[in-house]
Amino acid sequence: MKIEQISIFLENKPGRLNEICRTLADNKLNIVTLSLADTQQFGIVRLIIKDWVRAQQVLEANGYVVNVRQVVAATVPDRPGGMVEVLDIISSAGVNIEYMYAFTSRRGTAAVVIFRFDDPDKAVAALTTAGHDVLHPVELFKDSE
Amino acid sequence: MANFEFWNDGNTPLHPASAPDFVPRPQMEQMQLHRLQVMVRRAYENVPLFRGRCEERKVTPDDVKSLADIARLPFSVKSDLRDTYPYGLFASPLDDVVRIHASSGTTGKPIVVGYTKGDLEVWENVITRSLAAIGVRRGDVLHNAYGYGMFTGGLGLHNAQAMGVTVIPVGGGNTERQIMLLRDLGITVISCTPSYFLHILDEAAKVGLDFHSLPLKYGIFGAEPWTEEMRQRIEEASGIKAYDIYGLTEIIGPGVAMECTAQSGMHIFEDHFYPEVVDPETGEVLPDGETGELILTTLSKAATPMIRYRTRDITWLNREVCACGRTLRRIMRVSARSDDMLIIRGVNVFPSQIEAALMQVDAAAPHYQIIVTRENDLDRMEIEVEIRPEHASDEIKQMEALRLRMSQAIERITNIRAKVTLVQPNSLARSEGKAKRVKDLR
Numbered sequence: 001m002k003i004e005q006i007s008i009f010l011e012n013k014p015g016r017l018n019e020i021c022r023t024l025a026d027n028k029l030n031i032v033t034l035s036l037a038d039t040q041q042f043g044i045v046r047l048i049i050k051d052w053v054r055a056q057q058v059l060e061a062n063g064y065v066v067n068v069r070q071v072v073a074a075t076v077p078d079r080p081g082g083m084v085e086v087l088d089i090i091s092s093a094g095v096n097i098e099y100m101y102a103f104t105s106r107r108g109t110a111a112v113v114i115f116r117f118d119d120p121d122k123a124v125a126a127l128t129t130a131g132h133d134v135l136h137p138v139e140l141f142k143d144s145e
Numbered sequence: 146m147a148n149f150e151f152w153n154d155g156n157t158p159l160h161p162a163s164a165p166d167f168v169p170r171p172q173m174e175q176m177q178l179h180r181l182q183v184m185v186r187r188a189y190e191n192v193p194l195f196r197g198r199c200e201e202r203k204v205t206p207d208d209v210k211s212l213a214d215i216a217r218l219p220f221s222v223k224s225d226l227r228d229t230y231p232y233g234l235f236a237s238p239l240d241d242v243v244r245i246h247a248s249s250g251t252t253g254k255p256i257v258v259g260y261t262k263g264d265l266e267v268w269e270n271v272i273t274r275s276l277a278a279i280g281v282r283r284g285d286v287l288h289n290a291y292g293y294g295m296f297t298g299g300l301g302l303h304n305a306q307a308m309g310v311t312v313i314p315v316g317g318g319n320t321e322r323q324i325m326l327l328r329d330l331g332i333t334v335i336s337c338t339p340s341y342f343l344h345i346l347d348e349a350a351k352v353g354l355d356f357h358s359l360p361l362k363y364g365i366f367g368a369e370p371w372t373e374e375m376r377q378r379i380e381e382a383s384g385i386k387a388y389d390i391y392g393l394t395e396i397i398g399p400g401v402a403m404e405c406t407a408q409s410g411m412h413i414f415e416d417h418f419y420p421e422v423v424d425p426e427t428g429e430v431l432p433d434g435e436t437g438e439l440i441l442t443t444l445s446k447a448a449t450p451m452i453r454y455r456t457r458d459i460t461w462l463n464r465e466v467c468a469c470g471r472t473l474r475r476i477m478r479v480s481a482r483s484d485d486m487l488i489i490r491g492v493n494v495f496p497s498q499i500e501a502a503l504m505q506v507d508a509a510a511p512h513y514q515i516i517v518t519r520e521n522d523l524d525r526m527e528i529e530v531e532i533r534p535e536h537a538s539d540e541i542k543q544m545e546a547l548r549l550r551m552s553q554a555i556e557r558i559t560n561i562r563a564k565v566t567l568v569q570p571n572s573l574a575r576s577e578g579k580a581k582r583v584k585d586l587r
């Protein structure tokens with residue numbers, strides 16, 4: 001099951017991230033997970049938001065350049081070797097990971113990791129066949145209501 | 146003589162005002178010499194600054210016996226207009242002056258020029274011929290988005306009403322409203338700066354308006370240098386034909402020269418403005434075809450005649466008869482004002498080169514700013530480029546690749562390594578008029 005992630009280009013200037021968060025807060029949009037990738041020059045902030053369609057509209061109306069991508073939220077067993085297991089499944093399916101980051105909330109004894117794959121469908125199939133949980137958006141956003 | 150009565154498609158009648166565009170060279174030169182002699186005498190008798198300079202060089206109006214003798218006359222420069230502000234260069238009493246225009250300099254006082262009734266007729270004449278050269282005729286509707294007021298752009302193109310064109314004096318600003326007018330009023334021609342037209346296109350795209358669906362056919366773009374790449378981008382994005390117009394307040398305003406449908410250089414209306422190209426260092430007159438600084442002499446302007454005015458524009462004169470049949474010489478695309486030239490680590494760099502480089506990069510935005518600084522006695526050039534929605538990516542490496550392609554293109558064209566910084570859309574200062582391209586902090 002895939003989830004929409006929105007990412008926003010960020011100039012490397014103080015206060016730019018605050019502006020984005022404030023814009024979303026003013027519009028009552030709750031950020032479920034935020035991950036920031038940056039270089040010396042610029043950053044890209046990636047957000048998981050339940051109502052991503054409205055978030056995109058609001059941000060674009062405020063002059064941001066917004067990109068939407070499908071990512072996969074997979075559970076990773078919270079024990080030594082848990083992550084390796086998941087990565088092995090993915091690499092043996094021949095799927096590349098463009099990047100990944102941890103989701104803020106957990107599922108029982110498992111951590112949730114957001115993956116950006118080059119081929120999300122193939123990755124989801126590989127993970128579910130191997131008996132790994134891939135989270136449905138309804139489930140993912142359950143705690144953020 | 147070219148087909149005098151018909152346009153080059155063989156069917157469309159030529160505008161009668163365009164007749165001088167097609168006269169044989171000897172006839173044109175005869176007319177130019179006669180007008181030059183009258184003009185020089187007028188300036189000599191009425192403008193003390195000009196007379197003083199002639200006396201220093203021991204030259205009088207009687208010494209102008211051929212067009213080549215113009216080289217004996219002194220140059221005039223922009224600071225002359227400031228030094229004699231406001232009316233020192235006027236050759237007509239204010240009784241005969243019916244209009245004043247001004248150009249706001251970057252520093253200090255504006256420069257002020259005057260027009261008699263006859264001068265305004267000349268302006269109407271050259272604007273009519275400019276528009277006729279690209280196929281505009283009675284029945285066309287012109288959206289004039291040049292600024293009105295003392296700036297010559299607005300009232301300059303407004304002269305189109307003389308040929309029966311319906312002129313909408315929109316002026317600058319309020320882009321949203323401009324888009325509404327363009328959609329609703331059956332507009333077929335637009336005039337503005339090329340950067341403002343790109344801004345209009347960007348804004349129109351946001352509200353889902355495709356210019357290909359409009360009756361708009363022609364764009365008349367000037368008041369700032371622009372590139373061939375920018376023309377291609379404008380034409381592809383809007384489906385219109387984009388034409389370059391040239392002019393400067395000191396001479397008359399827009400309408401000194403204009404492209405024709407051949408889009409290969411701007412025809413100078415030589416019966417009113419006499420062009421020369423000189424070596425910018427030595428002032429020596431160069432033969433046609435060689436690149437140098439454009440010098441213009443007004444041949445018919447009564448209120449503020451300009452003799453050998455140094456435009457600071459770098460170009461060359463093409464005297465080949467054009468594909469359109471016009472015998473008027475053409476100034477080939479004004480690549481850069483010598484004023485705009487930046488010298489970075491000893492290398493000449495023009496903003497138009499940066500623009501051309503950015504437009505080589507797929508979908509690169511033409512909204513950019515050049516920032517020049519000096520660190521430890523070394524010049525550094527930074528280009529801030531606004532990203533566009535199609536650049537959006539969730540991956541750092543793709544944005545880095547975009548940045549790299551831009552800096553490689555800049556280095557290829559200018560031989561200077563520049564730091565490219567990507568910035569958010571609409572974060573660079575832009576006025577509705579001229580784009581501010583250069584910030585020299587040295």
Ligand SMILES: [Zn+2]
Binds near residue numbers: 468471
């Ligand atoms: Zn031509």
